[in-house]
Amino acid sequence: MSSLAPIRKVAIVGAGQMGLGIAYVSAVHARVHVAIHDPSSSVLSSAMELYRSLLSRDVAKSRITQSDEDAALSRVKSVVGDGSGQSGETIKDDVDVVIEAIPEIPDLKLGLFKKLGGLLPSSTILASNTSSISITKLAAAAGNGASSEERKASASRVIGIHYFNPVPQMKLVEIIPALQTSQETIERAKAFGRACKKEVTTSTDSPGFIANAILMPMINEAIMVLEKGIASAEDIDTTFRLGMAHPMGPLALADLIGLDTCLNIQKVLHNETGDSKYRPSGLLSRMVDAGWVGRKAGKGFYEYD
């Protein structure tokens, strides 16, 4: 019998494609109450619209019943603000886990963890969905309190819980303990990942963890093959779909992840390691400059309606 404290209430910060996907699996599979925080009311209303349409599709496909849909709708509420009280409502201090899913920009994430570390009791797990940023740095930022014991407890509840896009479809979470993370936090985070119906892998806090240490050089190499005129985007992607049985090629995948996110991840990996295999290609940077950041912008390596 597990003696782990149950997770009943989750706050998610960031209502983009990852935040909304995490809200969906939390509410539908883990059946927890979710407050999804975002400073932009229009981002929140698009996220809630997508949430309702995902649930309607589940009912139409007989994956859930009408009463499951009603229950799942009642479990998620949207809250304007960044959750830290800087704008809008603060995260309630009775939540069990906060999952941060804001843009992959180190200063933004460190600033949020610093604020949340001071705001929430050290029994609240502070998790990041970061793809690349050091969890140990986030834990150090969150470590807060008058005594060294309090600071240690405050840092020990920080962990990486890394979901994959599209979250409802992808069957994995990577769990990344910081150097400071307690065993109890690790076990509770793994239990939550499984409750979201995901397989769990564990990585040490190393740049890019498992997935992005391997995926980002592949995406970057694919962009460089395109940039050098070796092959068209379609032929690069077809090679991976049919030659390697990947569900989508690396350029279509970059469009799905978001080219801005790919660039941010590659910058973090390059800064952390100094390794040239993580140096973002010029074409990737130029496309982000142009605002052609993939599916969410209607244009990336391909065009979308």
Ligand code: CAA
């Ligand atoms: N959001 C939500 N649901 C989506 C979606 C999206 N962006 N894209 C597709 N889906 C859903 C579809 O609606 C469909 O759902 P139903 O079963 O209810 O009909 C289901 O996924 C299958 O979609 P399709 O039939 O249209 O297409 P498909 O079979 O080709 O699957 C795919 C689409 C799931 C995206 C598939 O191509 C795939 O698995 N691609 C690889 C995705 C991947 O590698 N993700 C990891 C990215 S790395 C990351 O996220 C981490 C990071 O740190 C960068």
